Amino acid sequence: MSDADEVVLDLDPFEFEFACPRCSFYNPLTFRDARLGTPLICRGCKNTLMPDDAWGELDDARRRIADSIRELQESLKGAH
Ligand SMILES: [Zn+2]
Secondary structure, three states, X not given: OOOHHHOOOOOXXXXXXXXXXXXXXXXXXXXXXXXXXXXEEOOOOOOEEOHXXXXXXXXXXXXXXXXXXXXXXXXXXXXX
């Protein structure tokens, strides 16, 4: 069995939310923007946010998505 970490996932189209460090408003961000470091304007306080601020949440979201895809793959494998 190969480890799940070896599975290459294209997460770019997925969106996750992260809280603005200033006003705690949740802003949607795609993995693609996070990967490219595209700044975004907070919808709450209108400050410019750098995706660098969201790496912790991005990592959590990435893990959640990877888990659900793995579960899906396993359920498909089990369905004969
Ligand atoms: Zn804000």
